[in-house]
Amino acid sequence: MIEFTLYGIRVQTDESPDTPLLWAVRDTFKLKGSKFGCGAGFCGSCTMHVDGEAVRTCVLPIAAVAGKAVTTIEGLAEPDQLHPLQEAWVSHSVPQCGYCQPGQIMSAAALLARNPNANEAEVESAMAGNICRCGCYPRIKQAILSVAGQASGPSLDDLATEVS
Amino acid sequence: MDGLVNVSRRRFLKASGVAGGGLVVGFTLTGCSSSAPPVVRLEGDFVPNAFLQITPENHFRFYCPRDEMGQGVNTGLTTLVAEELDVAPWEIEVLWAGVHSDYANPEFGVQGTGGSTSIKAHYRQLRQVGANVRAVLLEAAAGQLGRPVAALSTEDGHVLVDGERHPYGHFVAAAAAFAMPAEAPLKPASEFKYIGKEFARIDALEKSTGTAEFGIDIDVPGLHHGVVRRCPVAGGALKSFRDDKARSVPGITDVVEIGSGVAVVADRYWAAKKGAQALEVEWSLPPLASLDTERLQADYRVGLDRDGDVTGERGDLDAGFRQASQVVDNEYWAPYLAHAPMEPMNAVVRIEGGEADVWTGSQGIVAAQGLVARYSGLEKSKVRAHNTYLGGGFGRRATLTHVIEATQLAVATGKPIKVLWSREDDIQSGIYRPASLMRIKAGVDDAGRLTAWQAKRVGGNITPDTLGNMMPALLPGAVGDGVIDWMVGLADGAFDGWVVDHSSIEGLYEDYDTPNREVRHVTVNHGLPLTFWRSVGHSYTAFAKETMMDELAAKAGLDAVEFRLRNTQDKPRLHNVIRVAGERLRQWPRRPGRHLGFAAHSSFSTDVAEVAEVSVDNGAIKVHRVLCVVDCGVAVNPDIVRAQMEGSVMYGLTAALHGELDLENGAIKQSNFHDYPILRMNEAPAVDVVIIDSTEEPTGVGEPGLPPIAPAVANAVFAATGQRLRSLPLKLA
Ligand code: FES
Ligand code: FES
Numbered sequence: 001m002i003e004f005t006l007y008g009i010r011v012q013t014d015e016s017p018d019t020p021l022l023w024a025v026r027d028t029f030k031l032k033g034s035k036f037g038c039g040a041g042f043c044g045s046c047t048m049h050v051d052g053e054a055v056r057t058c059v060l061p062i063a064a065v066a067g068k069a070v071t072t073i074e075g076l077a078e079p080d081q082l083h084p085l086q087e088a089w090v091s092h093s094v095p096q097c098g099y100c101q102p103g104q105i106m107s108a109a110a111l112l113a114r115n116p117n118a119n120e121a122e123v124e125s126a127m128a129g130n131i132c133r134c135g136c137y138p139r140i141k142q143a144i145l146s147v148a149g150q151a152s153g154p155s156l157d158d159l160a161t162e163v164s
Numbered sequence: 165m166d167g168l169v170n171v172s173r174r175r176f177l178k179a180s181g182v183a184g185g186g187l188v189v190g191f192t193l194t195g196c197s198s199s200a201p202p203v204v205r206l207e208g209d210f211v212p213n214a215f216l217q218i219t220p221e222n223h224f225r226f227y228c229p230r231d232e233m234g235q236g237v238n239t240g241l242t243t244l245v246a247e248e249l250d251v252a253p254w255e256i257e258v259l260w261a262g263v264h265s266d267y268a269n270p271e272f273g274v275q276g277t278g279g280s281t282s283i284k285a286h287y288r289q290l291r292q293v294g295a296n297v298r299a300v301l302l303e304a305a306a307g308q309l310g311r312p313v314a315a316l317s318t319e320d321g322h323v324l325v326d327g328e329r330h331p332y333g334h335f336v337a338a339a340a341a342f343a344m345p346a347e348a349p350l351k352p353a354s355e356f357k358y359i360g361k362e363f364a365r366i367d368a369l370e371k372s373t374g375t376a377e378f379g380i381d382i383d384v385p386g387l388h389h390g391v392v393r394r395c396p397v398a399g400g401a402l403k404s405f406r407d408d409k410a411r412s413v414p415g416i417t418d419v420v421e422i423g424s425g426v427a428v429v430a431d432r433y434w435a436a437k438k439g440a441q442a443l444e445v446e447w448s449l450p451p452l453a454s455l456d457t458e459r460l461q462a463d464y465r466v467g468l469d470r471d472g473d474v475t476g477e478r479g480d481l482d483a484g485f486r487q488a489s490q491v492v493d494n495e496y497w498a499p500y501l502a503h504a505p506m507e508p509m510n511a512v513v514r515i516e517g518g519e520a521d522v523w524t525g526s527q528g529i530v531a532a533q534g535l536v537a538r539y540s541g542l543e544k545s546k547v548r549a550h551n552t553y554l555g556g557g558f559g560r561r562a563t564l565t566h567v568i569e570a571t572q573l574a575v576a577t578g579k580p581i582k583v584l585w586s587r588e589d590d591i592q593s594g595i596y597r598p599a600s601l602m603r604i605k606a607g608v609d610d611a612g613r614l615t616a617w618q619a620k621r622v623g624g625n626i627t628p629d630t631l632g633n634m635m636p637a638l639l640p641g642a643v644g645d646g647v648i649d650w651m652v653g654l655a656d657g658a659f660d661g662w663v664v665d666h667s668s669i670e671g672l673y674e675d676y677d678t679p680n681r682e683v684r685h686v687t688v689n690h691g692l693p694l695t696f697w698r699s700v701g702h703s704y705t706a707f708a709k710e711t712m713m714d715e716l717a718a719k720a721g722l723d724a725v726e727f728r729l730r731n732t733q734d735k736p737r738l739h740n741v742i743r744v745a746g747e748r749l750r751q752w753p754r755r756p757g758r759h760l761g762f763a764a765h766s767s768f769s770t771d772v773a774e775v776a777e778v779s780v781d782n783g784a785i786k787v788h789r790v791l792c793v794v795d796c797g798v799a800v801n802p803d804i805v806r807a808q809m810e811g812s813v814m815y816g817l818t819a820a821l822h823g824e825l826d827l828e829n830g831a832i833k834q835s836n837f838h839d840y841p842i843l844r845m846n847e848a849p850a851v852d853v854v855i856i857d858s859t860e861e862p863t864g865v866g867e868p869g870l871p872p873i874a875p876a877v878a879n880a881v882f883a884a885t886g887q888r889l890r891s892l893p894l895k896l897a
Binding site: 014015016017020023026027028030031032033034035036037038039040042043045072073074078082086089090091093094095096097098099100101123124125127128130131132133134135136137138139140141153155156157159160 | 233234235254362364365367368369370371372374375376377378380381383387414432433434435504505506507508554555556557575584586587597748751752753789791803804807810811812813814815823836837842843844845846848850851852876
């Protein structure tokens, strides 16, 4: 029997200890917001917070989270509230297919929790583990920078005016 | 767009009250007719057609006939109907249409989403639907309020009269009695409130909160999970297997031989996965098992010397080459690619009491229904097909092997089954963008005009494979499996030597004014299954054509833009995007170490020109910025058009810089994102999109941004290094 907390609620499971956290959360606890993309730690679709750190849960056995605090996209904000990143995601119309976005947001939220004013380079390096096959990267970056209070990179028009 | 966050939040709260929305079972309007559309009825509702449903409480539902895979079609199509109905698109609840002929893609005649057709195909139809329903509501209102229709106007789902606002819902009961006008007048573009305007896509909130439901999220009571072991070489057959180790994994309930291999079924995914790994399987390998990439390329090279089949002939090629002062003759290579949508293939099938349900995010829900019927033996009318959000499509979700697998397992075990493919399955057991060897020989005269264009492509044909895969789903139930196998086999060879599959050569020759031309296709097909991959033939032909144009421009002593302008006199829209992008290129803020490349291409009736700003450092190509100028007619939602251009650039850059599948003993060597890398944020350029103002009807948006990016980057790499790269992915010597 392995016990941990799922956004504050104590939960336990008798699944085999090598079961990745992703599948315990999806199949046993029926929280479907965290996604399966590669099963090998390459894409970040399955990102959750474990004790506040962004973790790839498709390769994290539940044995490793015993006694720890797990948060998924469902628990990122207070009920019926949005996390500032989620507000920014909507106002920037970030998602295309949307499949990678819970993982993207969880990675970004962990970054801003430890570095609230992350700059462009810091955002790029923190987000490099999350693939978006639809290619929403420019908007993901802008949305995060807007919450971090940082200006986005200049547009071609901005650059042209700078030069002339 | 702050107000929209609040609007979306309301929608979210509303939606979150409907747990397991995907499990609602549709029933027909009359309860008996097989021809009524599957609409979930609400108390006192008004259902004037297959698309709209309005309740007395003024709740609006739109049954979205096309599949949402990221291209924003739910926002776009809802906008069309909303504009003429005069309701804000974000006030309308959007449901996925079930199977019904009214939901056919007007361009295909069947339900299917692809080919960048959705907005273009439904532009008039869905506006007409909205306009007709509004007209009927006005008539009902006029009767009920005792005022002439001319005294009434509408706004935001309300009828306005004498300073009063009456919700449409008040008139739905009366409206049901009125005959629908055939063609109520449509709004002139000058009165559009939503078409062409900026607002957040309607699904942004669901997709930012983890509440958007994809196929992989579907759960039904008693659901079991199937994981399939398939032959590593396409077309191989099961010889034998041992399952004692697999069966010892706790939770395993069944081990079943199915068409595509052996499946392990368990009460949870992880157990099924472990069980499948523990299977010991032997395969009978097909002839493809002797193939590797080197031999494939050698076979293609031999093919290049064959005559093949001719298409696109015009003028006199020999005369054209005689008029040329410069001739360039090059070969181009593009490898096999997987689509790798973020959500791996999956489907849930439940068969109970002589009826079946299938849930899957597909690009053709009618094919899902057909396959379940075919492989369960049930009539199609007994199979309810439910769509979901698609975690990416790109052409991959038109082929539904996973639905066949789930059906066979549901039949064999009697349990509701979810089949989920792994990423390895997706890359190694999928269906692919074909490899291509191309040759272009072209001549240009002293005035910088093309005089001759001779092109040839060697490779497998795209359309027959896809049709072959769909055929079992689309043929009537009376046709036996043996006959189907025979027909599918026929389709495989149907195009060889009969007619050229246009998808396989599209984009190789059409764009420029060439008085003398010839296009040939040589079919060399080794049996790896092929299908449409975002922008299809254009994904490789544009690379060959547009890097060739760069070389020809240099030979003619003209710059890349001027040369293309001179050769697009007959193509005003393409000419114009080239001109606009060319102006921006001239004013480009130059930086040391950065080099520019240009390319233009027409596909799916849309014209795009792109500029790529690139640097090369120690052989590594970095793309910093991309300008994309697009003419797609009316941009129904300009922000979604921009997003599609951005996304197409990224998808195309993955192919340009990384994308490559190799064959080794007939099997795909790559397996996951470590050796089939996808562009990441730190490699992603800034993208500036310019949408040409237009009053012409909309054309495609989901794909046309992709074809020009690889050649634009290759042309920039030439500017940076002097190396002409003629193979994809781009690698410096
Ligand atoms: S699914 Fe976990 S990193 Fe890809
Ligand atoms: S939005 Fe589709 S994968 Fe990111």
